[in-house]
Amino acid sequence: MSGPRVWVPYAEVVPELSERLAVDVYDGEGPVPESIEEVECYVLPYTFDLSPLHLMSRMPQLRVVQSLTAGYEHILPFLPAGVTLCNAGRLHDASTAELAVALMLAARRGIPDFVRGQDAGEWRHRRWPSLADSTVLIVGYGGIGAAIERRLAGFDVEVLRVARRPRAGVAPLAELPELLPRADIVVLSVPLTDETRGLVDAGFLARMRDGALLVNVARGAVVDTDALLVELHKGRLFAALDVTDPEPPPPGHPLWSAPGLLLTPHVGGNSTAFFPRARRLIVEQLRRFAAGESLHHVVVA
Numbered sequence: 616m617s618g619p620r621v622w623v624p625y626a627e628v629v630p631e632l633s634e635r636l637a638v639d640v641y642d643g644e645g646p647v648p649e650s651i652e653e654v655e656c657y658v659l660p661y662t663f664d665l666s667p668l669h670l671m672s673r674m675p676q677l678r679v680v681q682s683l684t685a686g687y688e689h690i691l692p693f694l695p696a697g698v699t700l701c702n703a704g705r706l707h708d709a710s711t712a713e714l715a716v717a718l719m720l721a722a723r724r725g726i727p728d729f730v731r732g733q734d735a736g737e738w739r740h741r742r743w744p745s746l747a748d749s750t751v752l753i754v755g756y757g758g759i760g761a762a763i764e765r766r767l768a769g770f771d772v773e774v775l776r777v778a779r780r781p782r783a784g785v786a787p788l789a790e791l792p793e794l795l796p797r798a799d800i801v802v803l804s805v806p807l808t809d810e811t812r813g814l815v816d817a818g819f820l821a822r823m824r825d826g827a828l829l830v831n832v833a834r835g836a837v838v839d840t841d842a843l844l845v846e847l848h849k850g851r852l853f854a855a856l857d858v859t860d861p862e863p864p865p866p867g868h869p870l871w872s873a874p875g876l877l878l879t880p881h882v883g884g885n886s887t888a889f890f891p892r893a894r895r896l897i898v899e900q901l902r903r904f905a906a907g908e909s910l911h912h913v914v915v916a
């Protein structure tokens with residue numbers, strides 16, 4: 616094969632790629648291919664490990680980086696000037712929205728306590744809040760936020776929506792102070808940016824109802840961890856976090872033992888829904904790249 620050199624993280628996609636591309640497989644763990652100085656398009660391995668990102672500085676021909684994550688704030692410091700970055704687009708919507716709803720259901724219905732009871736051989740019968748009749752505030756009504764609402768459609772909930780740009784049925788961030796006290800569940804699905812870093816601070820949490828649940832499937836640093844720990848220890852709020860700051864919490868960190876907290880290890884996007892969607896995305900983007908067509912999901916031009 617000849618033509619532009621491309622690195623992809625999965626050997627399985629190679630037979631589906633254009634013969635006009637010269638393809639090597641780099642999965643982020645195996646040996647770094649010798650063609651590194653020829654790479655023009657780099658499909659990053661699906662990992663938050665930074666070592667695959669460091670390799671970009673050794674790719675003088677690099678023109679396009681394709682991320683398999685939706686968030687890309689961790690990539691920006693490594694992206695060489697003039698290189699186009701494409702993110703994962705809608706790849707993670709289904710899996711992450713599904714986890715958000717699973718966290719809501721589990722935390723509201725007391726599943727963590729029941730599992731601990733099962734481990735201890737205890738029948739912990741008691742009444743927990745239901746999802747039915749709750750008001751759910753989605754902060755970050757983009758691809759994942761809208762997918763969460765679609766999945767909530769059978770649960771008898773009222774949905775409130777916040778995004779950066781207000782539109783019909785979607786309020787701007789400035790309206791959060793009025794919306795927060797109305798919500799039983801606040802779910803975070805914003806990107807981590809200068810504006811959203813620390814968005815959920817002591818003031819935000821203070822506006823939440825007594826007994827309300829905070830669900831974070833966005834990025835850990837959107838939440839001020841210390842402020843959340845204060846509320847959890849008061850027993851005033853509940854939380855379910857797929858992402859944390861720090862991530863992962865080091866051994867002995869207060870997040871491991873906070874009351875009313877359900878933790879999952881950043882698995883929103885990482886389910887069996889990932890690979891079929893990743894494969895379709897890679898094949899279509901590289902078809903476009905090989906044909907010189909405009910790429911999808913460009914986040915840095």
Ligand SMILES: NC(=O)c1ccc[n+]([C@@H]2O[C@H](COP(=O)([O-])OP(=O)(O)OC[C@H]3O[C@@H](n4cnc5c(N)ncnc54)[C@H](OP(=O)(O)O)[C@@H]3O)[C@@H](O)[C@H]2O)c1
Binds near residue numbers: 705760832881
């Ligand atoms: N837990 C996981 O495994 C996992 C998986 C995938 C993604 N994520 C995280 O989820 C984030 C969202 O993903 P997505 O694909 O849904 O992104 P998206 O489609 O770009 O949607 C982001 C939403 O956030 C809103 N937003 C951006 N800045 C805001 C601000 N300052 N205030 C209020 N709203 C703001 C946007 O508003 P507009 O609609 O007005 O632009 C948009 O509605 C990603 O960036 C990533 O960090 C986590």
